[in-house]
Amino acid sequence: MSTTIFDVARVCGYSKTTISRAFASPEMVSVETRNIIYAAAKQVNYTPDAIARAMVRKKTNNLGFIVSDQQYPVVLNPFYSPVFEGVLQVGRERGYSVFIASEKDIQLPTGQVYVKKQMDGVIICGQTEQSIIESFRSQNIPVVLLNNVFDMEDLICITLDHYGGTVKAIEHLLEQGKRDIAIISGHFSPYVYNERFRGYTDTLKNHGIPINEAFIKTVEPTMAEAMHTAQQLLSLKHRPDAIFATNDLIAIGAVKIALRAHIAIPKDIAIVGFDDSNFSEIIEPELTTVRIDKEEMGKLAAGKLIDILEKNSTGKQVHVCGTQLIIRGTA
Amino acid sequence: MSTTIFDVARVCGYSKTTISRAFASPEMVSVETRNIIYAAAKQVNYTPDAIARAMVRKKTNNLGFIVSDQQYPVVLNPFYSPVFEGVLQVGRERGYSVFIASEKDIQLPTGQVYVKKQMDGVIICGQTEQSIIESFRSQNIPVVLLNNVFDMEDLICITLDHYGGTVKAIEHLLEQGKRDIAIISGHFSPYVYNERFRGYTDTLKNHGIPINEAFIKTVEPTMAEAMHTAQQLLSLKHRPDAIFATNDLIAIGAVKIALRAHIAIPKDIAIVGFDDSNFSEIIEPELTTVRIDKEEMGKLAAGKLIDILEKNSTGKQVHVCGTQLIIRGTA
DNA sequence: CTGTTAGCGCTTTCAC
DNA sequence: GTGAAAGCGCTAACAG
Numbered sequence: 001m002s003t004t005i006f007d008v009a010r011v012c013g014y015s016k017t018t019i020s021r022a023f024a025s026p027e028m029v030s031v032e033t034r035n036i037i038y039a040a041a042k043q044v045n046y047t048p049d050a051i052a053r054a055m056v057r058k059k060t061n062n063l064g065f066i067v068s069d070q071q072y073p074v075v076l077n078p079f080y081s082p083v084f085e086g087v088l089q090v091g092r093e094r095g096y097s098v099f100i101a102s103e104k105d106i107q108l109p110t111g112q113v114y115v116k117k118q119m120d121g122v123i124i125c126g127q128t129e130q131s132i133i134e135s136f137r138s139q140n141i142p143v144v145l146l147n148n149v150f151d152m153e154d155l156i157c158i159t160l161d162h163y164g165g166t167v168k169a170i171e172h173l174l175e176q177g178k179r180d181i182a183i184i185s186g187h188f189s190p191y192v193y194n195e196r197f198r199g200y201t202d203t204l205k206n207h208g209i210p211i212n213e214a215f216i217k218t219v220e221p222t223m224a225e226a227m228h229t230a231q232q233l234l235s236l237k238h239r240p241d242a243i244f245a246t247n248d249l250i251a252i253g254a255v256k257i258a259l260r261a262h263i264a265i266p267k268d269i270a271i272v273g274f275d276d277s278n279f280s281e282i283i284e285p286e287l288t289t290v291r292i293d294k295e296e297m298g299k300l301a302a303g304k305l306i307d308i309l310e311k312n313s314t315g316k317q318v319h320v321c322g323t324q325l326i327i328r329g330t331a
Numbered sequence: 332m333s334t335t336i337f338d339v340a341r342v343c344g345y346s347k348t349t350i351s352r353a354f355a356s357p358e359m360v361s362v363e364t365r366n367i368i369y370a371a372a373k374q375v376n377y378t379p380d381a382i383a384r385a386m387v388r389k390k391t392n393n394l395g396f397i398v399s400d401q402q403y404p405v406v407l408n409p410f411y412s413p414v415f416e417g418v419l420q421v422g423r424e425r426g427y428s429v430f431i432a433s434e435k436d437i438q439l440p441t442g443q444v445y446v447k448k449q450m451d452g453v454i455i456c457g458q459t460e461q462s463i464i465e466s467f468r469s470q471n472i473p474v475v476l477l478n479n480v481f482d483m484e485d486l487i488c489i490t491l492d493h494y495g496g497t498v499k500a501i502e503h504l505l506e507q508g509k510r511d512i513a514i515i516s517g518h519f520s521p522y523v524y525n526e527r528f529r530g531y532t533d534t535l536k537n538h539g540i541p542i543n544e545a546f547i548k549t550v551e552p553t554m555a556e557a558m559h560t561a562q563q564l565l566s567l568k569h570r571p572d573a574i575f576a577t578n579d580l581i582a583i584g585a586v587k588i589a590l591r592a593h594i595a596i597p598k599d600i601a602i603v604g605f606d607d608s609n610f611s612e613i614i615e616p617e618l619t620t621v622r623i624d625k626e627e628m629g630k631l632a633a634g635k636l637i638d639i640l641e642k643n644s645t646g647k648q649v650h651v652c653g654t655q656l657i658i659r660g661t662a
Numbered sequence: 663c664t665g666t667t668a669g670c671g672c673t674t675t676c677a678c
Numbered sequence: 679g680t681g682a683a684a685g686c687g688c689t690a691a692c693a694g
Contacts, residue, residue, distance in 0.1 A: 002471055004671055015681045020673060030679060045469055050449045051391065052671035054382045056686050062430075062449070076415060078609075081407040088433070097449070099393075100431050102419070118381045118393070118428070138376055140333055223612065252613055259615045278409075281554065282583055282613040284590045335687055346665050351689060361663060383687035387670050 003046045012040035023048050063091055063098045063305060064122035064141075078248070078277035079294060080125060083146065086298025087123060094306050096120075103128065121305045124148075127189040144305045146297060149191055149318060156308070157318045158301045162192055165290040165323030166199025166244070169272045172288075172325055173242045174207055178270055181209075182233050182240035184254065186221035186247050196246050196274070215240050219250065226253025234261060234269065241269060242331065248273040252283050255330060270331035285329025292323050334377045343371035354379050394422055394429045394636060395453035395472075409579070409608035410625060411456060414477065417629025418454060425637050427451075434459065452636045455479075458520045475636045477628060480522055480649060487639070488649045489632045493523055496621040496654030497530025500575050500603045503619075503656055505538055509573035509601055512540075513564050515585065517552035517577045524549075527577050527605070546571050550581065557584025565592060565600065572600060573662065579604040583614050586661055601662035616660025623654050 005019045012019075014037060021028045022037040029037070040046075054060040065087055067080055076084070084100065091098050099119055121142040124133065130150055136143050145157045173181050183200045185193060201211055214236060219225040226245070230253055233240055245251035251273030258269050265271065265285055273280060276291035300319055307313045336350045343350075345368060352359045353368040360368070371377075385391040396418055398411055407415070415431065422429050430450055452473040455464065461481055467474050476488045504512050514531045516524060532542055545567060550556040557576070561584055564571055576582035582604030589600050596602060596616055604611060607622035631650060638644045 006671080016672080017674085017681055018679085020671095021680085024673070028679075033679080047470060049671055051382060051385045052686095053673075054686095055386050055671080055688090056673045058686075060382065060449075076407055076412040081412060084407060088431070092433075097430055097432060099428055100419070101428060102423075118391075139378060256615045279610070279613050282610050284587045284614065337687080347688080348666080348690090349664055351687095352664085355689070359663075364663080380687055383670090384689075385670095386672090386687080387689045389670075 002049075003044045004049070005046070007044045008037065008041050008046050011044055012036050024053075060118055060120055061096050062119045063087070063096045063302065064119035065098050065100045065125070066103060066122055066128075067100075067125045068103050068127045078279055079147075079275055082294035083125070083298035083301075086295035086300075087302040088298075089295075090299050090302040090306070094302075096302075096306065103132065121309050123301045123305060142305065142308045144301045144308075146301045147192070148189055152316075154314045154316050156304050156316070158297055158304070158321070159191075159318060160292050160297065160321040161323050162195035163199040163202075165274065165292070165325075166196045166246075167203050168323065168325040169244050169274070169290050170200055170203040172327070173244065173270055173272060173331060174203070174209075176242075176266070176270060176331065178242035179209060180212070180215065180238070180240040181242040181244060182212075182215035183217065184226065184229055184233070184243060184245045184250050185216075185218045186245075186250055187218055188221070188246070193246075200244060221247055221249055223249060223253050226250040227257050230254035230257040234258065234263065239269075242266075243269065243271045244274075245271065246274050248275045248277040248279050248287060248289055251287055251289065251330070252279055255283055255285075255287065265329070266331045272331045276326055280326075280328070283330075288328045288331040289326055290323050291326045292321060297321055333380070334375045335380070336377070338375045339368065339371050339377050342375055343367050355384075391449055391451055392427050393450045394418070394427045394633065395450035396429050396431045396456070397434060397453055397459075398431075398456045399434045399458045409610055410478075410606055413609075413625035414456070414629035414632075417626035417631075418633040419629075420626075421630045421633040421637070425633075427633075427637065434463065452640050454632045454636060473636065473639045475632045475639075477632045478523070479520055483647075485645045485647050487635050487647070489628055489635070489652065490522075490649060491623050491628065491652040492654050493526035494530040494533075496605065496623065496656075497527045497575070497577075498534050499654065499656040500605070500621050501531055501534040503658070504573045504575065504601055504603060504662060505534070505540075507573075507597070507601060507662065510540060511543070511546065511569070511571040512573040512575060513543075513546035513571035514548065515557065515560055515564075515574060515576045515581050516547075516549045517581055518549055519552070519577070524577075531575060552578055552580055554580060554584050557581040558588050561585035561588040565589065565594065570600075573597075574600065574602050575605075576602065577605050579606045579608040579610050579618060579620055582618055582620065582661070583610055586614055586616075586618065596660070597662045603662045607657055611657075611659070619659045619662040620657055621654050622657045623652060628652055 005016050008019045009016050019037055022034050026034055065084055088098055122136055123144050123146055125146045126148055133143050149157045149159050185197055204211055217229045219229050243254045245254055251271050254271050258265050263269050273287050273289035276289045280287040280289050336347050339350045340347050350368055353365050357365055396415055419429055453467055454475050454477055456477045457479055464474050480488045480490050516528055535542055548560045550560050574585050576585055582602050585602050589596050594600050604618050604620035607620045611618040611620050
């Protein structure tokens with residue numbers, strides 16, 4: 001039996017109402033009373049029960065951070081970990097806890113989303129479906145979409161400048177005098193994939209460089225596949241003098257292959273990644289890559305979500321976070 | 332206004348109780364009735380309200396995963412991420428969601444732990460204090476301690492064989508003919524630090540090798556500090572021929588320094604890490620390191636915690652997870 | 663197999 | 679500034 005507001009009432013003689021107020025809205029209770037109540041509470045080891053509170057307030061002060069389980073590690077990878085840290089941080093500042101779950105966790109066997117109404121709002125990351133978003137909304141759970149963009153009414157999307165980031169990367173390579181630039185695309189969501197790919201082809205075209213089909217590869221973003229594909233590329237009779245990889249892991253696979261083949265980096269093969277994940281400074285030489293402020297994305301998403309929750313703000317918005325080329329040792 | 336069990340009752344004519352049972356314990360309701368109810372529920376877009384359920388059952392089916400905020404990234408780092416994945420997985424299998432929070436998140440301004448009673452039990456990771464554990468317990472929240480060991484009644488601790496893992500690492504180095512083995516210890520919790528350090532000194536002593544004070548270093552586990560310290564070690568007039576680092580990040584710092592100084596790895600300097608984090612295969616040459624099955628630790632912790640919750644199992648237990656030396660390119 | 667009755671612990675009108 | 683009463687949405691006895 002845990003102690004309730006009632007036990008405190010018995011000890012100090014005040015009514016349940018007053019005890020409740022002393023904790024929920026202290027300013028409504030005189031200072032003396034408050035202190036008496038706090039002392040009594042401490043004596044019986046009382047802590048407000050958030051469940052009961054949530055029940056009557058119809059608000060849990062919990063947020064959900066939902067990642068599709070298309071990838072492994074399921075929820076925590078070099079990209080989403082910092083995003084999550086950002087979410088956690090503004091959550092803390094504004095009084096929200098956060099659940100983390102994969103999409104699988106929130107589906108009923110029937111396929112219906114079962115939010116259990118234990119979250120006031122959710123941030124959905126990456127790949128998902130419109131029906132999932134609608135499912136949340138039909139239960140009055142606002143959603144913010146992160147790293148993906150859907151054209152839905154009143155939907156806030158936090159995305160980043162995949163296209164522009166890619167352009168920066170390719171132009172940097174061009175400036176280094178590279179002309180035979182290959183691309184290894186990770187098999188991400190169509191939106192991300194297309195934006196980055198378009199950045200690559202457009203930039204090349206703009207500089208009058210023909211697209212070489214042999215230099216275009218798509219892989220599952222695993223180290224093994226990346227290495228395998230880099231190997232193929234470097235074995236070509238006419239091999240590329242640069243590789244742009246659409247994430248750091250893939251880029252690192254390419255670096256490793258070049259290192260093992262003793263091909264000089266960046267002289268004979270330049271390599272640029274994308275994300276500036278915590279892997280990028282592990283490899284030696286360190287990776288030149290396109291940085292995105294992942295923690296900032298998380299903060300933005302959480303902030304917007306809480307704004308909706310508290311201010312009933314609405315309105316469709318697409319926030320595009322900027323990118324920055326970080327030049328290190330590989331290009 | 333979200334729909335309640337009452338709305339469903341009105342649509343299909345059954346009582347609230349029956350509706351409730353159709354969702355909470357389907358086997359108590361006839362198949363036909365159930366289908367009628369489900370249809371009605373779908374019609375009004377009804378989903379059970381987990382808060383109300385938790386309120387009466389006094390059980391939330393939520394677990395807390397608490398990481399001290401001594402480190403950055405606060406909650407998600409190469410060590411705890413896989414642990415968390417393990418927790419999530421058994422949580423999903425057994426019907427629990429999981430909150431993730433740093434210690435800061437769960438403290439009231441008064442310093443008291445405020446669990447908000449929204450978690451049935453918690454897994455506390457790494458550094459913490461006995462008072463925190465007691466605080467949870469006084470609110471009837473069982474705790475499982477992970478990667479730390481306290482001598483408390485009925486406390487289940489999930490730890491790993493720091494000592495044995497270190498012995499394996501040092502003996503491997505010895506087998507390779509190394510005799511001047513340095514250690515760079517990360518500044519972890521006393522328990523972890525001491526166990527690993529003891530493994531180092533004991534093994535050396537057992538092989539009749541004197542301890543060289545100049546080869547003993549302690550650092551904050553950051554790349555910068557690791558590199559700085561490795562630099563010092565490699566600049567010694569009589570420099571070590573091997574370095575054992577108490578985590579992978581530190582080991583990688585040493586590898587990078589050796590690479591930059593063109594000291595042959597592992598011929599002139601062998602390096603062994605600890606953890607087998609996802610960094611270990613990023614660096615080239617890949618890191619020889621002591622593997623611990625982090626995901627397994629998470630699964631074990633979650634499993635034990637849920638056992639306590641559901642079976643009221645108790646009893647003090649210390650689970651020591653094994654380690655395995657993974658020989659790659661650096662030693 | 664289904665319905666009735668009581669709450670779970672808290673907050674919130676509405677009084678005083 | 680404080681109290682009394684009502685009820686949030688659900689489940690758990692206990693009947694029938």
